[in-house]
Amino acid sequence: MNNLPSLEDVTPSPVLSGGIVPLLSVEDLQIEFTTGRGTLRAVDGVSWSVLPGETLALVGESGCGKSVSALAVMRLLTKPAGRVVGGRIMFQGRDLLSLPEGDMRAIRGRDIAMIFQEPMTSLNPVLTIGLQIAEPLKIHLGMNDAEARARSIELLGLVGIADAERRLGQYPHQFSGGMRQRVMIAIGLACDPRLIIADEPTTALDVTIQAQILELMKNLSRRLGITLVIITHNLGVVARYADRLAVMYAGRIVEQGTADEVFSAPRHPYTVGLLRSVPRLDQARHGSLETIEGLPPNLLNPPTGCRFAPRCRWRQDICATDPALRDIGGGQRSACHFAEAMPPPPEAAPRDVARHRIEAGTPLLEVRGLTKHFDVRLPGFFGGSALVRAAEEVSFTIGRGETLGLVGESGCGKTTVGRLVLRLEDPTAGQILFDGEDLATVSGSRMKALRTRIQVIFQDPFSSLNPRMSVAATIAEPLLKRLGFKAPAARDRVAELLDQVGLLRDMGERFPHQLSGGQRQRVGIARALAMEPDFIVCDEPVSALDVSIQGQIVNLLSELQAKLGIAYLFIAHDLAVVRHLSHRIVVMYLGRVMEIADRDALYSQPLHPYTRALLDAAPIPDPVVERVRAPRALGGELPSPLFPPTGCVFHTRCPMAGPECAMTVPPLREIHPGHMAACIKL
Helix, strand or coil: CCCCCCCCCCCCCCCCCCCCCCCEEEEEEEEEEEECCEEEEEEEEEEEEECCCCEEEEECCCCCCHHHHHHHHCCCCCCCCEEEEEEEEEECCEEHHHCCHHHHHHHECCCEEEECCCHHHHCCCCCCHHHHHHHHHHHHHCCCHHHHHHHHHHHHHHCCCCCHHHHCCCCHHHCCHHHHHHHHHHHHHCCCCCEEEEECCCCCCCHHHHHHHHHHHHHHHHHHCCEEEEEECCHHHHHHHCCEEEEEECCEEEEEEEHHHHHHCCCCHHHHHHHHCCCCCCCCCCCCCCCCCCCCCCCCCCCCCCCCHHHCCCCCHHHHCCCCCEEEECCEEECCCCHHHCCCCCCCCCCCCHHHCCCCCCCCEEEEEEEEEEEEECCCCCCCEEEEEEEEEEEEEECCCCEEEEECCCCCCHHHHHHHHCCCCCCCEEEEEECCEECCCCCHHHHHHHHCCEEEECCCHHHHCCCCCCHHHHHHHHHHHCCCCCHHHHHHHHHHHHHHCCCCHHHHHCCHHHCCHHHHHHHHHHHHHCCCCCEEEEECCCCCCCHHHHHHHHHHHHHHHHHHCCEEEEECCCHHHHHHHCCEEEEEECCEEEEEEEHHHHHHCCCCHHHHHHHHHCCCCCHHHHHHCCCCCCCCCCCCCCCCCCCCCCCCCCCCCCHHHHCCCCCCEEEECCEEECCCCC
16 A cells, blocks of 8 residues: 555645755644543644754643643544544645545554553553554554564664564563563664654663663664654653753643753743752752642643633733743743843752751661561572572661762662561561661561551652641641540641641541642642651652652752751662762662762762763753763663572673672661771772
């Protein structure tokens, strides 16, 4: 079948300055969803384009319309609830929205490919990797089995998967997260597409694997001439890889321009707020993060005029009039009445001294030689079992009022250490001294009493809150059942806690599904504070939040610590957030501690090769800085904890490793005062 457009089918595409015709042009796109409460305009008059060979980033908070726009390009909107009600999507002279379904199927996967956020839900768990890569080759290119297999082996090699011929016979669950995402890229590349749309392609990946995947995509796009559209909320990723970006808010584009222009001189208050609310990995902490207060509007009933005005600190009467997205010079566009007179970035705020007042003396928590082994059954009838060394001789201390950051890749043992400290798991060996008492040996009523002083904030507030209990009932439950409060006193205390975490008191009557992600996380913090604890384990408390909400929660944790003297064990993978919030940092890899140091010393002079690799892999939200940073993505995959390497567990990925590193387990020793590392090369 000839899928080339006839002359009468072709509609002229807009021509940009310089005579370049965009490969893809979204023009005045309008998308509606029918819900039980009315019609929601998820995308309202959005226009953007991407040039051949260019990388465009779509940026914005959850619900702003980024992913919906991409699904519309692929004609994958859920019907009949979601529908395009206006606009055009022009691709190589053809309006994708008006094509017959058969023609669109021929374009989808062959000329335009999409890489989704979560590869495990995109790959078929009952089909081998080889069958899934071969499918588009057979459908779109008409290859036979032998040709498709040869091409599949070539594609896996192209995306950096070794032993490709054997891997074709494996299933998705036998691949790591990074390798599954590489498979998705291989499928996307299978038919040599002109355009790839990547929807949050690295959100679920560790920072080192994220760097590998993004470097791979960028290099392949340059080598093969592929155009990229990246949908992301990570401004560091945008700074490192995007040529241009479009910032979306509440279903509309609010700013467009080159990455250099937008990062150096943002011309919309929302863009300014996003950039200011992101902690910088390359800068020491200076006061609190600036945040965007409030929430995006309800698109079932959006406000008149500028949709950002209710959250904008510079709003004036004219903002009641809807601002058009207009050119403001230099190829930059903004939908703000004051775009030409945006205020400059603020000077650094005074250093917040209160958070550094750590009480001297005996540590509140002292972990000595903490070890946890799990017996895991191997697959197959005669598979037997294997020992997983989730934590191996982990030692650290946390002072009263101190925050200790715990970082490392997935599977390194961070969460296991947190669960051991909370006594949700029993240690195999070691001591957990809390205020001088060993939690590893206490039980029963004594452990119950100690739990009132130790609390936890979980990663996903929605799954940790009871959906059948109101906010007030959730916070009041420990007051009534553990502290013996009477109902009137509990109500008063709940009101105080809601005030403390920045929630309106009438939100106590709401249920979790009626709150935003940031509000739910504040409820989780209020519940932890209800017991008036001395110590809180924060297990990835901001990883599921938008960047603006993340800043609010980080500031709240800092303010509560300064006011109440609470100590935190802050488990996270975002190294910039850890630098902003922590006093000292522990770096873990495959169950072992690699390095411990003061926050500023660790970031300015990392000693262990693994710490340096983590810092090199983390992008910085500044295109100028990123341009001079050499890409140094850490090679290889994290080894299986079932079969860890001998000697130093990092030696299989270490650029400094020698033969002796495979023979000796390096002890954690003090290299500089207060700065410890486990490396025999130091």
